[in-house]
Amino acid sequence: MNTILVTRNDLLLLLGFTIAVLAMPIWLQPFGAAYPDLMQRFAIYGIFAIGFNILFGLTGYLSFGHAAFFGVGSYAAVWSFKLLTMDAIPALVFAVLISGLFALLIGYVSLKRSGIYFSILTLAFAQMSYNLAYSVLTPITNGETGLQLTLADPRHLDQALGISSRSPALLGQPLLGYAGFYFCAGLLIVAFFIAQRITGSPFGMMLRAIKSNQTRMHYTGFNTRPYTLAAFVISGMYAGLAGALLAITDPLAGAERMQWAASGEVVLMTILGGVGTLVGPVIGAWIIKYFENIFSAFNEGILHRTFDFLPDGLEDAVVLVTSKFVGEGWHLTLGLVFVLIVVFLPGGIMEGVRRLVHWARRPAEPGRASPRPQPAE
Amino acid sequence: MPDNVVLHVSDVHKNFAGLHALSDIDLQVAEGQTHAIIGPNGAGKSTLLNVIVGRLAPSRGAVVFDGTVLTGRKPYEINQIGIARVFQTPEIFPDLTVLHNVMIPALSRRDGAFRLNMMRTLDSETAIRQEAEDVLADVGLYERRLAHAGALSRGDKRRMELAMCLIQKPRLLLLDEPTAGMSRHDTNTTIELLKKIKSRGMTKVIIEHDMHVVFSLADRISVLAGGRIIAEGMPDEVRGDPRVREAYLGGAH
Ligand SMILES: Nc1ncnc2c1ncn2[C@@H]1O[C@H](COP(=O)(O)OP(=O)(O)OP(=O)(O)O)[C@@H](O)[C@H]1O
Ligand SMILES: [Mg+2]
Numbered sequence: 001m002n003t004i005l006v007t008r009n010d011l012l013l014l015l016g017f018t019i020a021v022l023a024m025p026i027w028l029q030p031f032g033a034a035y036p037d038l039m040q041r042f043a044i045y046g047i048f049a050i051g052f053n054i055l056f057g058l059t060g061y062l063s064f065g066h067a068a069f070f071g072v073g074s075y076a077a078v079w080s081f082k083l084l085t086m087d088a089i090p091a092l093v094f095a096v097l098i099s100g101l102f103a104l105l106i107g108y109v110s111l112k113r114s115g116i117y118f119s120i121l122t123l124a125f126a127q128m129s130y131n132l133a134y135s136v137l138t139p140i141t142n143g144e145t146g147l148q149l150t151l152a153d154p155r156h157l158d159q160a161l162g163i164s165s166r167s168p169a170l171l172g173q174p175l176l177g178y179a180g181f182y183f184c185a186g187l188l189i190v191a192f193f194i195a196q197r198i199t200g201s202p203f204g205m206m207l208r209a210i211k212s213n214q215t216r217m218h219y220t221g222f223n224t225r226p227y228t229l230a231a232f233v234i235s236g237m238y239a240g241l242a243g244a245l246l247a248i249t250d251p252l253a254g255a256e257r258m259q260w261a262a263s264g265e266v267v268l269m270t271i272l273g274g275v276g277t278l279v280g281p282v283i284g285a286w287i288i289k290y291f292e293n294i295f296s297a298f299n300e301g302i303l304h305r306t307f308d309f310l311p312d313g314l315e316d317a318v319v320l321v322t323s324k325f326v327g328e329g330w331h332l333t334l335g336l337v338f339v340l341i342v343v344f345l346p347g348g349i350m351e352g353v354r355r356l357v358h359w360a361r362r363p364a365e366p367g368r369a370s371p372r373p374q375p376a377e
Numbered sequence: 378m379p380d381n382v383v384l385h386v387s388d389v390h391k392n393f394a395g396l397h398a399l400s401d402i403d404l405q406v407a408e409g410q411t412h413a414i415i416g417p418n419g420a421g422k423s424t425l426l427n428v429i430v431g432r433l434a435p436s437r438g439a440v441v442f443d444g445t446v447l448t449g450r451k452p453y454e455i456n457q458i459g460i461a462r463v464f465q466t467p468e469i470f471p472d473l474t475v476l477h478n479v480m481i482p483a484l485s486r487r488d489g490a491f492r493l494n495m496m497r498t499l500d501s502e503t504a505i506r507q508e509a510e511d512v513l514a515d516v517g518l519y520e521r522r523l524a525h526a527g528a529l530s531r532g533d534k535r536r537m538e539l540a541m542c543l544i545q546k547p548r549l550l551l552l553d554e555p556t557a558g559m560s561r562h563d564t565n566t567t568i569e570l571l572k573k574i575k576s577r578g579m580t581k582v583i584i585e586h587d588m589h590v591v592f593s594l595a596d597r598i599s600v601l602a603g604g605r606i607i608a609e610g611m612p613d614e615v616r617g618d619p620r621v622r623e624a625y626l627g628g629a630h
Contacts, residue, residue, distance in 0.1 A: 201495045203494045205499050206481070206484075208473060213468060216468040219461075220482045221482070221489075221490060221545070222453055222485055223453050
């Protein structure tokens with residue numbers, strides 16, 4: 001039997017995605033977002049959201065604790081920098097393994113329940129991890145200060161090889177600026193490809209079937225627990241990879257990365273972009289990180305300049321109102337956008353895209369009844 | 378009693394907080410036979426199937442299939458042993474296409490209860506797909522194979538669920554009112570289909586209210602009322618039994 005690795009449509013999607021990611025420095029220019037630091041975060045949170053969607057979008061299990069795995073990934077990467085080497089590869093491998101192991105433990109217990117009880121269990125575990133990072137585990141996490149690189153770090157591997165550079169690198173090439181961005185972008189593309197493979201495989205079909213009707217799965221002869229656990233661990237590893245990349249761009253790890261707000265953020269990203277779609281969660285991540293960055297940087301000075309053309313009294317009033325939605329208050333804008341999307345486009349931005357495509361095609365091809373692909377026979 | 382008994386329900390009781398849903402159930406089904414269970418609403422027919430497939434644990438008694446004790450096993454293990462069930466309220470994957478609904482049970486039969494199968498695409502499972510399309514053609518749903526299962530009519534969902542069971546080639550097929558909600562024409566097609574399977578030697582337990590279906594298919598009939606088997610025998614014997622007339626046929630018709 002022939003084994004097709006990817007279908008033609010998948011390949012086209014992967015190609016389009018690759019181009020869009022690599023060309024970020026160009027098309028993000030007009031948005032004022034084309035600087036490596038921000039684009040790097042687009043890539044990192046894209047990976048986080050893609051992995052989260054494998055559990056939430058595909059399998060139907062809503063975790064409120066995925067920031068824990070993200071945080072564990074960061075800590076593991078920094079420890080790899082401290083103990084072994086400043087090279088990124090060992091840090092990533094170490095982070096993915098540790099977060100995978102951690103996900104195996106938490107997933108094993110949490111998946112004994114489903115629905116809201118599962119969500120609460122993951123939330124509880126993540127908050128426990130967060131509190132432990134501040135208390136008992138201070139020797140590992142360095143508590144409130146956060147885990148940092150110090151001059152006293154042994155870095156055994158670097159020592160042995162006589163490398164003295166103290167910034168994260170890939171085979172001797174420092175991962176600063178654009179190098180750092182392209183490194184993260186490359187991994188985002190790999191992460192997307194793997195998620196695409198999972199989605200299109202029989203295993204991915206089982207995950208979707210579990211989401212659709214778990215009872216039927218049981219009476220069809222499937223032991224669903226290992227399937228859900230595999231999905232949980234995979235998404236935990238994605239989160240760990242993203243956390244490690246964040247530590248590579250800035251070798252520091254703090255417990256606030258594990259807080260419930262960070263777990264909630266990846267839920268928002270996925271829903272905003274489109275639950276269960278491949279591209280949606282990435283777009284959701286980009287939008288949220290963009291808003292966070294741009295809107296939180298706005299201050300009253302900028303607002304006054306923007307609304308300069310209004311009469312004085314009106315200008316002050318407008319600035320007073322809008323200032324609540326920018327700077328520290330950018331979460332308010334995010335909340336508003338979120339509510340609008342969920343109310344008018346429950347399928348997220350990807351549903352909007354689908355509707356647009358549908359609407360655009362209708363007058364052009366009135367003869368075509370169904371846009372669904374016909375199977376080869 | 379025939380000596381090639383394959384399903385053996387012995388001394389099964391099931392209580393729901395004081396309600397005796399099943400009492401003292403003894404049932405033996407011979408290999409390749411179609412055994413019908415009839416009885417008024419609330420008699421305990423579905424409860425009996427629930428006990429067989431592991432959805433409910435009996436309060437007492439045991440179910441044995443071909444020498445294997447089913448009682449205490451998980452539903453997925455019981456299915457892997459070769460027992461498939463069509464539910465009274467269709468249990469399907471409403472978000473997936475009809476074709477995928479039928480391919481999934483085929484994958485369960487081929488790959489077992491769990492397999493981390495990520496190294497190929499679903500589209501490259503041509504043999505499984507072909508098999509699914511054949512079974513869909515058998516139940517008359519081939520044309521609808523790309524529709525979302527949730528969008529099917531009640532009768533079509535039932536036929537699809539039957540296809541989902543048939544593709545597993547189970548040794549024992551349990552049917553809980555497989556023709557409810559179907560038109561006369563579809564009911565007759567389903568009867569023909571079930572007769573065809575019978576010639577392949579699949580053992581079946583069928584719950585049915587439609588006497589036309591029962592008398593077309595059944596080799597033996599058990600009558601359940603108030604959680605007890607009140608009569609059992611060949612279709613003609615059961616038809617003539619005055620207790621059955623009183624408890625069921627007389628009341629219902
Ligand atoms: N899970 C349960 N918990 C409590 N009571 C139940 C449960 N399942 C069934 N019962 C009760 O047990 C009795 C038998 O129900 P069952 O569904 O087996 O009847 P049935 O013969 O299949 O009827 P119908 O022809 O209406 O499908 C009913 O009184 C029902 O209310
Ligand atoms: Mg019933």
